[in-house]
Amino acid sequence: EVQLAESGGGLIQPGGSLRLSCTASAFTVSTNYMTWVRQSPGKGLEWVSTIYSGGNTYYADSVKGRFTISRDNSKNTLSLQMNSLRAEDTAIYYCTRGYCTDGSCYSAYWGQGTQVTVSS
């Protein structure tokens, strides 16, 4: 059974850094389309970043230059390094695995999310 488990969230001061991890089961992260999606308290969903199986990465403008998506093939994990954190980055962060068809990919599998709170 495909499972995704995020970890690494917590309370961090503005300007600080945090690294989120997503541990995958029953599939190989490096050969799949993976994304991070976040949800601020009481708000909607916001795409954060994508990494394709080929290694190409993409970021939302709101996090570009501050966040870095990566994979650790030996641990079969997806990571999100978050630097220069701001209050508006406060959210639940979900990692997702894509189902790809006809040239596009959709988030078919989601983790349970990890809470990131940026506050002094």
Place this chain on the structure above:
Amino acid sequence: DIQLTQSPSFLSASVGDRVTITCRASQGVSSYLAWYQQKPGKAPKLLIYAASTLQSGVPSRFSGSGSGTEFTLTISSLQPEDFATYYCQQVNSYAITFGQGTRLEIK
């Protein structure tokens, strides 16, 4: 970035009702659109992808249609477990975007 606008933002309906949610894109996204269902405290669940293809295991009372800039999600006969928030998502561009959500509540 492509903006997605859902209507209505809030919908009150009864069990057994037929409901339709609309998602309009600020520019054409072909059929690269998905619908997700989210219940409180839970991760979103993929319902429909490629505008009209039902994800495996999703009940057939859910259906999707549309292409280009206008899309609809229809639930043919509401069940108690369908009361949730629904989001559309476009994947036509690398900058993925979601609609603001439609909250479906029991009348």
